[in-house]
Amino acid sequence: MSALLSVQDLRVRFRTMGPIKALAIGTKAPFIDAVCGVSFEIHKGETLALVGESGSGKSTIARTIIGLQRAVSGSISFDGQELTELSAAERKPYLRRMAMTFQDPIGSLSPRLTVRSLLTEPFRIHGLKDRDAGAEATRLLRMVGLPADFVGRYPHRLSGGQARRVSIARALALNPDLIIADEPTAGLDVSVQGEVLNLLTRLQDELGIAILIITHNLNVVRHITDRMAIMYLGRFIEVGSTERIFHQPRHPYTEALLAANPEPDPDAVINRIELMGDVPSLMRRPSGCEFHTRCRYAQDICSHVFPEPTASREDAHHSFKCHFPLERETPMRLEQRRLSLAGPLRK
Numbered sequence: 001m002s003a004l005l006s007v008q009d010l011r012v013r014f015r016t017m018g019p020i021k022a023l024a025i026g027t028k029a030p031f032i033d034a035v036c037g038v039s040f041e042i043h044k045g046e047t048l049a050l051v052g053e054s055g056s057g058k059s060t061i062a063r064t065i066i067g068l069q070r071a072v073s074g075s076i077s078f079d080g081q082e083l084t085e086l087s088a089a090e091r092k093p094y095l096r097r098m099a100m101t102f103q104d105p106i107g108s109l110s111p112r113l114t115v116r117s118l119l120t121e122p123f124r125i126h127g128l129k130d131r132d133a134g135a136e137a138t139r140l141l142r143m144v145g146l147p148a149d150f151v152g153r154y155p156h157r158l159s160g161g162q163a164r165r166v167s168i169a170r171a172l173a174l175n176p177d178l179i180i181a182d183e184p185t186a187g188l189d190v191s192v193q194g195e196v197l198n199l200l201t202r203l204q205d206e207l208g209i210a211i212l213i214i215t216h217n218l219n220v221v222r223h224i225t226d227r228m229a230i231m232y233l234g235r236f237i238e239v240g241s242t243e244r245i246f247h248q249p250r251h252p253y254t255e256a257l258l259a260a261n262p263e264p265d266p267d268a269v270i271n272r273i274e275l276m277g278d279v280p281s282l283m284r285r286p287s288g289c290e291f292h293t294r295c296r297y298a299q300d301i302c303s304h305v306f307p308e309p310t311a312s313r314e315d316a317h318h319s320f321k322c323h324f325p326l327e328r329e330t331p332m333r334l335e336q337r338r339l340s341l342a343g344p345l346r347k
Contacts, residue, residue, distance in 0.1 A: 002080065003041035004210050005065070005178055010038045010074035012060050016283065032282040034060045036234045037074075044177065045204065047211040049221045049242070051257070052231030053279060058214040059103070060234075062180045065212075066100050067091060079177070096126055099171035100180040104187075105163035109155040115141070115166055116151035122173040140169040144199060161192035168199065175207070182214045197224055218261045222246060230254050233282065233290050240318030250312060250325040252295050289323065297324050
């Protein structure tokens with residue numbers, strides 16, 4: 001089955017200084033590479049998570065896919081059509097089939113527009129003048145579990161959870177095939193987080209949409225995703241099924257992320273893994289494996305040879321970049337703790 005979205009060797013960079021200053025101080029490359037050679041696919045009805053620390057490049061990938069950021073090189077193909085070769089006007093029909101919910105739900109909603117105007121804005125942008133704005137707004141609110149009388153409210157009168165639902169409703173306006181959800185549970189109470197995740201899961205089951213979810217919340221990842229990709233300094237360092245990575249992480253950074261998952265039980269035995277040092281600057285990337293400055297398993301080769309992608313012997317779709325991958329399974333106590341905390345894995 002062909003992929004709905006295919007991203008191949010995507011590279012995104014940002015200029016750190018103007019060309020005149022760069023020339024004056026003799027800098028040949030006044031840029032930082034935020035995304036370095038990232039490749040992945042998403043199929044219809046599938047959920048993929050991008051996981052990593054803040055600043056690892058997750059949101060940059062999302063913004064590049066929907067055209068808010070330009071890629072330096074690489075391919076972005078949607079339903080078989082290469083998007084990077086199209087003009088803004090030519091991309092519009094394909095962008096209509098994608099939608100994104102942003103990390104700050106209230107900040108992404110114009111304070112000058114009512115909920116009705118916010119929900120029907122996609123119809124105006126895409127020239128769909130034959131729609132009944134009132135009926136469409138009511139339909140979308142109903143889909144996300146909000147009453148019809150919310151159409152007259154302004155964003156400042158919405159709670160965080162309500163604003164998140166309005167953002168999801170707006171994303172659903174044009175019946176997209178793909179939704180990109182950037183930190184969909186950020187800033188929400190735990191109970192509201194559960195409601196939002198259940199809403200996304202229900203909508204996916206009903207509509208068959210694919211979801212690209214960006215988060216550092218591992219409980220979210222375990223609850224709703226099929227596959228996950230771990231990012232570090234703009235690269236994928238481990239990719240595979242959610243079940244496989246939680247059960248047997250192969251990269252030391254993934255192991256540390258899983259061990260750092262919050263534990264609500266004060267009596268639980270927690271096996272934390274303390275990483276050495278700070279996250280390196282994108283302006284001064286370490287040579288070799290970029291994680292070697294913080295890795296407790298690092299050896300001499302790690303400091304000067306970049307590891308090539310390696311497929312797991314047990315699962316060809318599980319790949320990682322590490323000279324000395326972990327061979328052991330996740331400790332049983334950690335596995336039991338995550339199961340009790342997050343519930344069963346999504347199948």
